[in-house]
Amino acid sequence: MRNLILYAALLVCAFPVLSATSSASAEESRDANVEKSEYDKIQDAVAFIRTKWDKTPSIGIVLGTGLGALADQIEADVEIPYGDIPHFATSTVKSHGGKLILGTLEGKTVVAMKGRLHYYEGYSVKEITFPIRVMRELGIKTLIVSNACGGLNPQYQPGDVVIIEDHISLFMPNPLVGVKDERLGTGMDMLEPYSRDLIALARKVALEDGVATQKGVYVAVPGPQFETRAEYRLLRGVGADVVGMSTVPEVMVAVHGGVKVLGFSVITDMGLPDSLEPCDLERVIKTANDAEPVLSKLVRDVVKAM
Numbered sequence: 001m002r003n004l005i006l007y008a009a010l011l012v013c014a015f016p017v018l019s020a021t022s023s024a025s026a027e028e029s030r031d032a033n034v035e036k037s038e039y040d041k042i043q044d045a046v047a048f049i050r051t052k053w054d055k056t057p058s059i060g061i062v063l064g065t066g067l068g069a070l071a072d073q074i075e076a077d078v079e080i081p082y083g084d085i086p087h088f089a090t091s092t093v094k095s096h097g098g099k100l101i102l103g104t105l106e107g108k109t110v111v112a113m114k115g116r117l118h119y120y121e122g123y124s125v126k127e128i129t130f131p132i133r134v135m136r137e138l139g140i141k142t143l144i145v146s147n148a149c150g151g152l153n154p155q156y157q158p159g160d161v162v163i164i165e166d167h168i169s170l171f172m173p174n175p176l177v178g179v180k181d182e183r184l185g186t187g188m189d190m191l192e193p194y195s196r197d198l199i200a201l202a203r204k205v206a207l208e209d210g211v212a213t214q215k216g217v218y219v220a221v222p223g224p225q226f227e228t229r230a231e232y233r234l235l236r237g238v239g240a241d242v243v244g245m246s247t248v249p250e251v252m253v254a255v256h257g258g259v260k261v262l263g264f265s266v267i268t269d270m271g272l273p274d275s276l277e278p279c280d281l282e283r284v285i286k287t288a289n290d291a292e293p294v295l296s297k298l299v300r301d302v303v304k305a306m
Helices: 002-033 038-050 068-073 125-138 196-209 229-237 248-256 281-305
Strands: 059-063 075-081 099-105 108-114 142-151 161-168 213-220 242-244 260-270
Touching: 038 125, 059 068, 059 099, 059 125, 068 099, 068 108, 068 281, 108 125, 108 281, 125 248, 142 248, 142 281, 161 196, 161 248, 161 281, 196 213, 196 260, 196 281, 213 248, 213 260, 242 260, 248 260, 260 281
Parallel strands: 059 108, 059 142, 142 260, 161 213, 213 242
Antiparallel strands: 075 099, 099 108, 142 242, 161 260
């Protein structure tokens, strides 16, 4: 009986210690399972970049199709592979690079994405727009984007450079859904997603450079397949001039963060339903490559004029 009483007394004395240890372990476990907020992830990425580069960029550039050669014209202070940056996804598209270039272009401090991420690669819209939020946190006030696209307007032709004046985002998930942290931005008004002042500047510079440009509406679709005849008719019917598989989520996030945007498309093929031909990938790539020097010079001169 005495042994039982002693054993019970030991249990009573030990219980608070065991209970406290158990509670602490449970709390640590809960903390480990808590997903970092988007803002905290952005801070992680920025903190890492700041260990490599301490300047404040005024312009961000997404070097999509048509602007790849511009990467070589940036006086790079440092280049960081996406895979090295916390929370960055990496592009799986062979024709796209996968690094952040930080340096100077035409006297302006810039940060450029060599290669973008796409929804059709299997990433969420929040993942593909994460680099835009990081560039905004680094300090950019202007974002320049480019893409390859299919022409819907019969007055356009392959090789044309289109200055994007507006977009249609009915067919892609919205990257702003669920975003409640005002530190990421508050701009929900898409009245002017592409800055009218920057469009006017681009048209003026194009005229001075002797570059013929179109101005039109870009519609984004998820991809990765090309559209059917019926889909081309639908997209043209709702007011689109060109169609592509990127750009719009990036622009929405930039505008949400108070960043002004200038966008360019290079038409690589035509999506005219009554005269549709099978997509010739070699011809598409050649058209994009032929337009690249023209668009690269135009963007460089626009940056210089800013």
